[in-house]
Amino acid sequence: MANRPYQPKDRFFKQAKASGLRARSAFKIDEIARRFRIFEKGQTVLDLGAAPGGFLQILLDEVGPKGLVIGVDLAPIRPLNRPNVKTAVADVLDPGFDALLTSLHPGAFDVVVSDLAPKTTGIKDTDEARSLALAGKALEVSLLRGRAGGHFVAKLFMGRDFEAFRGEVRQAYAEVKVVRPEATRGASMEIYLVGLSRKR
Numbered sequence: 001m002a003n004r005p006y007q008p009k010d011r012f013f014k015q016a017k018a019s020g021l022r023a024r025s026a027f028k029i030d031e032i033a034r035r036f037r038i039f040e041k042g043q044t045v046l047d048l049g050a051a052p053g054g055f056l057q058i059l060l061d062e063v064g065p066k067g068l069v070i071g072v073d074l075a076p077i078r079p080l081n082r083p084n085v086k087t088a089v090a091d092v093l094d095p096g097f098d099a100l101l102t103s104l105h106p107g108a109f110d111v112v113v114s115d116l117a118p119k120t121t122g123i124k125d126t127d128e129a130r131s132l133a134l135a136g137k138a139l140e141v142s143l144l145r146g147r148a149g150g151h152f153v154a155k156l157f158m159g160r161d162f163e164a165f166r167g168e169v170r171q172a173y174a175e176v177k178v179v180r181p182e183a184t185r186g187a188s189m190e191i192y193l194v195g196l197s198r199k200r
């Protein structure tokens with residue numbers, strides 16, 4: 001058998017399985033949570049692109065039983081058997097999405113998180129443009145429905161429009177951090193933008 005190169009990132013897949021986490025991506029939001037301390041007990045958090053539910057599992061622990069997490073995805077999310085979570089199947093780019101979100105939770109969100117990602121085509125420009133459209137929608141939702149002083153986290157495929165998007169986030173948030181979590185696969189072009197303390 002040929003020698004296979006050592007792939008340290010594989011440990012996240014194994015760790016996720018061993019810990020009962022639904023996706024290795026859970027470690028990404030866990031790292032962001034620990035680095036920036038943006039989550040607190042009792043918060044209401046919106047998780048866009050939430051299936052199969054790895055982020056949700058971490059977010060539910062972060063906000064605790066008095067908090068609430070709303071998860072939305074094109075794909076259904078298997079029940080998490082926790083009292084403080086609501087999930088819905090929806091397309092965030094659908095014109096009716098904002099109304100649907102209001103019906104799920106009419107109040108403001110403390111943190112809006114987006115792990116939205118398009119199905120990749122392998123065509124770089126197309127994939128980047130679709131990723132940007134999803135991150136742009138997440139920012140729009142965060143501006144409409146996030147509270148002043150709240151936070152924003154969004155995944156984005158690194159591409160030529162990245163700087164412009166970072167500039168848009170910077171206009172609304174006091175600080176913007178760029179994060180490539182340890183659990184990100186080696187070849188992936190994805191990064192997360194973290195907007196801290198919404199200005200208005």
Ligand SMILES: C[S@@+](CC[C@H](N)C(=O)[O-])C[C@H]1O[C@@H](n2cnc3c(N)ncnc32)[C@H](O)[C@@H]1O
Pocket residue numbers: 022023025026048049050051052053054055056072073074075090091092093115116117118119134
């Ligand atoms: C990387 S996965 C999310 C993984 C999730 N954060 C977790 O930890 O389990 C990206 C998700 O974005 C969803 N998605 C892509 N486009 C969407 C859209 N227009 N509306 C809603 N969800 C979308 C996909 O269905 C997919 O489940």
